[in-house]
Amino acid sequence: MAKHACMESERLFLRPVTMHDAVDMFDYTSDEETTRFLYEPHTELQQTEKMIGNYFMKEPIGKYALVLKESDKMIGAIEFRVDDWNKSGDLGFTLNRRFWGNGYMTEAGNTLLHLAFTILELERVHAAHDVNNPMSGNVLRRLGMTQEGILRKSEMIRGTLADSAYYSILKEEYTIRF
Numbered sequence: 001m002a003k004h005a006c007m008e009s010e011r012l013f014l015r016p017v018t019m020h021d022a023v024d025m026f027d028y029t030s031d032e033e034t035t036r037f038l039y040e041p042h043t044e045l046q047q048t049e050k051m052i053g054n055y056f057m058k059e060p061i062g063k064y065a066l067v068l069k070e071s072d073k074m075i076g077a078i079e080f081r082v083d084d085w086n087k088s089g090d091l092g093f094t095l096n097r098r099f100w101g102n103g104y105m106t107e108a109g110n111t112l113l114h115l116a117f118t119i120l121e122l123e124r125v126h127a128a129h130d131v132n133n134p135m136s137g138n139v140l141r142r143l144g145m146t147q148e149g150i151l152r153k154s155e156m157i158r159g160t161l162a163d164s165a166y167y168s169i170l171k172e173e174y175t176i177r178f
Contacts, residue, residue, distance in 0.1 A: 001061045001082055004119070009111045012104060014064040017056035017077060021065050022049045024074035028096035037130040038094065040158055066095070066108050075099045080112045082120065089116045091127040093139070100135070109143045117174045126168040130157060140167040144177050 007014040017025070026048040028034045035041045042048050056063050056077070066076040076095035083089070091112060095105050116122045129136035131150060140147075145167035153161035 004115055007111055009107045011069055012108055013067040013069060014108060014111060015067060016060045017052055017063060017065040019049060019052055021074040022052060025052065028076065031097055034094065034097045037133040037157060066104060075104065078108045078112065087123040089122050089125045091125055105139050106142045109139065113143060113174055117171045123171050124168055126166060128164040128166045131163045131165050137165055143169065144173060145169045
């Protein structure tokens with residue numbers, strides 16, 4: 001994974017998150033609608049800086065800033081964690097609400113699926129989302145994933161246990177698409 005710390009797609013650069021991203025990241029971490037299914041919105045830039053240092057920079061492998069090529073603006077983050085023992089990967093993402101509906105997350109997700117199945121030779125990629133967040137489910141379906149089921153009260157979101165919809169795509173399903 002370390003060899004693939006920086007990647008690009010047609011409209012995006014995927015690269016490690018740095019402190020230089022704090023203002024752009026605060027733009028969405030402070031937005032109630034963007035963070036609704038993740039965590040309480042940040043009220044101060046220092047909260048975002050702390051998250052960058054303690055989460056993104058502390059263990060950067062597989063954690064990417066989504067940066068628009070045309071403007072160099074960081075618009076979201078996507079994560080990909082590899083489980084070598086079962087040749088699988090776990091995908092997660094957040095996108096600034098002002099950029100929803102433009103296909104950016106699908107584009108970034110497809111970049112990571114290519115990495116997973118073509119380069120890393122994984123067998124399965126999975127992802128989950130809060131069942132009350134159907135837009136994330138739409139992204140996962142556009143990536144060719146199939147919903148496997150619902151895990152009840154499986155994630156703590158803002159102090160409340162939430163149900164999660166689980167999706168996956170297998171290598172042979174990905175290969176058929178491309």
